[in-house]
Amino acid sequence: MSNEVEIKVPSVGESITEVFIGEWYNGVGAFVALDGNVVGLETDKATFDVPAPISGTITKVLKEAGETAEIGEVLGYMTPSEAPAAAAPAAPAAPSAGHVMPAAGRMMEQERLAPGSVSGTGPGGRVLKEDVARHLKGGSSVTAEMSGSRETKSVPMSPIRQTIASRLVSAQQTAALLTTFNEIDMHAVKQLRATYQDQFVKKNGLKLGFMSFFVRAIVDALEEFPAINAQIDGNKLIYHNYCDIGIAIGGGKGLVVPVLRNAENLSFAEIEGAIRDFGARAQKNQITLGELEGGTFTVTNGGVYGSLLSTPIVNPPQSGVLGMHGIVDRPVAINGEVVIRPMMYVALTYDHRVVDGKEAVSFLKRIKDVIEDPARLILEV
Numbered sequence: 001m002s003n004e005v006e007i008k009v010p011s012v013g014e015s016i017t018e019v020f021i022g023e024w025y026n027g028v029g030a031f032v033a034l035d036g037n038v039v040g041l042e043t044d045k046a047t048f049d050v051p052a053p054i055s056g057t058i059t060k061v062l063k064e065a066g067e068t069a070e071i072g073e074v075l076g077y078m079t080p081s082e083a084p085a086a087a088a089p090a091a092p093a094a095p096s097a098g099h100v101m102p103a104a105g106r107m108m109e110q111e112r113l114a115p116g117s118v119s120g121t122g123p124g125g126r127v128l129k130e131d132v133a134r135h136l137k138g139g140s141s142v143t144a145e146m147s148g149s150r151e152t153k154s155v156p157m158s159p160i161r162q163t164i165a166s167r168l169v170s171a172q173q174t175a176a177l178l179t180t181f182n183e184i185d186m187h188a189v190k191q192l193r194a195t196y197q198d199q200f201v202k203k204n205g206l207k208l209g210f211m212s213f214f215v216r217a218i219v220d221a222l223e224e225f226p227a228i229n230a231q232i233d234g235n236k237l238i239y240h241n242y243c244d245i246g247i248a249i250g251g252g253k254g255l256v257v258p259v260l261r262n263a264e265n266l267s268f269a270e271i272e273g274a275i276r277d278f279g280a281r282a283q284k285n286q287i288t289l290g291e292l293e294g295g296t297f298t299v300t301n302g303g304v305y306g307s308l309l310s311t312p313i314v315n316p317p318q319s320g321v322l323g324m325h326g327i328v329d330r331p332v333a334i335n336g337e338v339v340i341r342p343m344m345y346v347a348l349t350y351d352h353r354v355v356d357g358k359e360a361v362s363f364l365k366r367i368k369d370v371i372e373d374p375a376r377l378i379l380e381v
Helices: 102-110 129-138 142-147 159-174 187-204 211-224 268-283 357-372 375-379
Strands: 005-008 018-024 037-042 047-051 056-061 068-070 074-080 177-185 231-233 236-238 245-247 249-251 254-256 297-301 320-324 327-334 337-351
Touching: 018 102, 037 074, 102 129, 159 254, 177 357, 187 268, 187 337, 187 357, 211 245, 211 268, 211 297, 211 320, 211 357, 211 375, 249 268, 320 357, 337 357, 357 375
Parallel strands: 245 297, 297 320
Antiparallel strands: 005 074, 018 037, 018 068, 037 047, 056 074, 177 337, 231 236, 249 254, 320 337, 327 337
């Protein structure tokens, strides 16, 4: 009787029936400890890793990277085995055509690198993906050296990228999107942070950032202009008496938008803690599907990447998205004098089917007013 153990696609949500094979982290013959990550999978909403069902060796791979699989389908097999003993230090292995890790092998094929041309730094002299990247950075293929690289490669779009593409195109085609702009003097908020940062860190164990001010300002403005927190459902408008704010965060596999539930009830510290947690887990692709679902409004901060101004796209079926941008010292006129102030452009894209222009402009002006005078957030005036 075979002692092989199946590596299966786990259930990841009622609405998910198919996954995309992202990357095998270990190839056939590799040892993986119990619960160690074996293969990365992607759906149209999130990415996740499949842990090893046993401590053992991968013996078969049935689904390669780039292929799709159904929930419950077998991806490969493992057999129980002990972890390999640590080998004594040995001289660096000479470049070899064998024992190349799968990801490295694919990269070598794409770059047309000859077998044995890359030195491996992995266990037993295995060639890793990082080794290939290092080799390419230090030198190029014969073709590139002779005439300049003109290579192309075709890779399947991941489900997340396909979903982002279809949703954004759908938003442009089905919603009447319009963007209004304003600028905010960040002087008061920066002063407030500088004054209380040390005490905030001492009490809460985390830094006071700008996003918590904007989330609180958004909640304040949504309560004054509820249409921007509404959604179209057929011929009806659905108004929400709560604020579930989506926070756009760059993750390991692309942009994700986890949701702060009932943001109207969260303190500055709770908002900062939740955002820090989202950011850390997004880099590890650990955001759950449940955390990405829903949301009544979204905020995105292109300023962290150096953006000065942009027009964000609404995330259907929401009716609005706020775009934050970089803070730049600029000359502005205050009380008849020109002074240098830290200024940020902000943009509100909204669905004109739901929101009138006056409401949109007033909403953005309200955010400007409370950010420039943050005491209003505490006094609720």
